Amino acid sequence: FYFSVKLPEGNYNVKVLLGDKTGTSVTTIKAECRRLMTEKIETAKGKFTTAQFTVHVKDSLIRSVGTKVRLKSREFEYLHWDDKLTLEFNNTSPKVCAVEITKADKIPTIFLAGNSTVVDQAHEPWAAWGQMIPAFFQPHKIAVANYAESGETLKAFKGARRLEKIWSMAKPGDFLFIEFAHNDQKPGGNHLDPFTTYKQTLKDWIAEARKRGVTPVLVTSMNRRTFDSAGKITNSLGDYPEAVRQTAKEEGVAFVDLNAMSKTLYEALGPEKSIKAFVHFAANTFPNQPNELKDNTHFSTYGAYELAKCVVKGIQQNIPELAKYLKKDLPVFDPAKPDDVAKWNLPQSSFVGTVKPDGN
Template identity: 65%
Template sequence: MKKQFYIAVAFLLSALSYAQTNSYKFDFGTGKAQKGYIKITPDTKYTTQADYGFVSGSKVEAVDRGTAGLTGNYITGKGPFYFSVKVPEGNYDVKLILGDVKGASATSIRAECRRLMLPQVTTKQGEIIEKTFTVHVKDSLLRDANGAVVSKVRIKPREKNYLHWDNVLTIEFNDSLPKICAIEIIPNKMATTIFLAGDSTVVDQPEDPYASWGQMFPSFLVPSKVAVANYAESGETLKAFENEKRFEKIFSLAKAGDYLFIEFTHNDQKPGPNHLDAFTTYKETVKKWIAEARNRKMIPVLVTSTNRRKFDADGHIENTLLDYPEALRQTAKEENVALIDLAAMSKIFYEALGEKESVKAFVHYPANTYPNQAKALEDNTHFNPYGAYELANCVVSSIRRQNLPLAKFIRKDVIDYNPANPTPVDKFYWPQSGFVSSVKPDGN
């Protein structure tokens, strides 16, 4: 009995230790730390030896308002700044206390590779508010049921510099007047997870001006209830996604009731070793992953790929995706799987803007708009933040219109959206990230 007692105590202590190392409370500012909170000052720097701190290059300052409690002081910055915390992979609720007891504030929050969590959050003079978002943190290791590492995802050289795959949660604070009083990070093992499998039009693009609908998607969803786990990558095909063990990684983490979104075409349609024929091998491969998801009691959702921006003489979008959207529509019917027809909706969106104005949804910028950009950017496949946000709106509106079970996870304040009547470009707000590049993503 004694031995069993000691084993039970040891297990409990181990569990408590695990919880403590995965839950954090941070008090931002130079005042005395509140009980149970870790004090964060401008000098708290993240290193490979430290578990938390500001990322190198973050220019921040502390302001002390001379009042007690978490809200008596805060940290701010004149440009984007980044705070990182080392945590195991999984879903986390991040609770933020924002505002200023003696002033106003404006804060936009993104996580990992510019994943939009909270668009501009403003507080009035003297107002303090609490906001929560739910984020998925990932690494590249594959583990068995006992947690032992058995393999790893084969990531590309460019991915090694991404702010994911690293067991570190990185939060970007941005906007004209960010004021951060406190952060609490709590593991969330109950949230439904939406896993995204796709290419450059889905991935969390790491640098402005590039963006995708996948990295905008989390901002539309109810925190704590659902998390978006974006495993898409630029240049991917269905075959490459499998060969690099990205599907295997998703399945190693998924639980019953989680979702798997599948969106591939742009690269699968090209000649080469990863080419798949629309009505034969493409459909067969998609059906294979539908079956794999269902075997794990996941819910598959198919997404037709976004159209490229190519107009004909009559002002309509030409179909450069060939038979692949139709093949996916057929697959959805044959397998009784939900379909989000982003090909159809993106066509409506581009045509609503028109040939001239639609460049404002893509990475089209004159030379020298961004550092080391000697030539104009004219990319008709990849989106800027405005285009990406509108396409995320399309995904959300399709979920609602079809009354899919996922609709319960959409925030109630998200208004109905029609791609034929897109948000005016000048009404979209996106403060530029601290990470900028004119290097085009893989794929086209």
């Protein structure tokens, strides 16, 4: 079930009292467009516990200049643009006794800029790492603000005023994660050449972030599911991951090599098991889905969660000023030893779609 409340944009700390004086409870909490906030929380009969997390609420208005983000038509139905905070209480027996929401103005924010591999995917069965990673951070310490959108490139993201929206909210001490490549490599008006215009655009964003006291973080794009006959991932992203690596070194910025870790992850799963990390489902798996879904770019919830773990690993290894905000009890993750997909279980949300996100 869902709970919505109208709130102005910003960061909020949320406390949820869970339990049942006459029974047990099992609850998973998501926010907005299926953004994972807390994983499975269980209470015994007659017992109660408090779940806490920090969430970002956004709208499309750029107040500093009186204009708006240029949303795509499909975005108008998304919960993360509706001027409300929506919480989803899911799992086998969610029991909610109370919800407390307080403004959190002084904590730092992690802004995410990217495409469909980062965005809060609105509909099952698609997912992206950006909507999984909030669950890995301590409550009351930092907020994740996901401004990624499907189909975007560096050029298109700026052209739609999404970057301007981030700058209008960013403050010293914040972070900006930048991950683009899948769509930038395609011909057309938004194409950028990897070693010239693409690198220069990254450097422009880095310079602007630093001018504002924001820490830029470059993330290489994860591989597509493209295996050769020997069971190895082939590079479908051309020179773009290397261009990011070069830029990070030249500019001395924080860096997460998700491209390298995803190759290790997919190859560890292998050509067959890796299907479970992507949107591959037989016809009629979901309502109104007469055709097979076979997408080797976009992720299932399992795949998105494993990639979020890779990003967390990169933070732990390379960004100590951000790693201090991660939860203290996180197990060590090795992409060469992915979690057993047979044991993966994230309750499905009620929003289900059959149209592939923009980009591939």
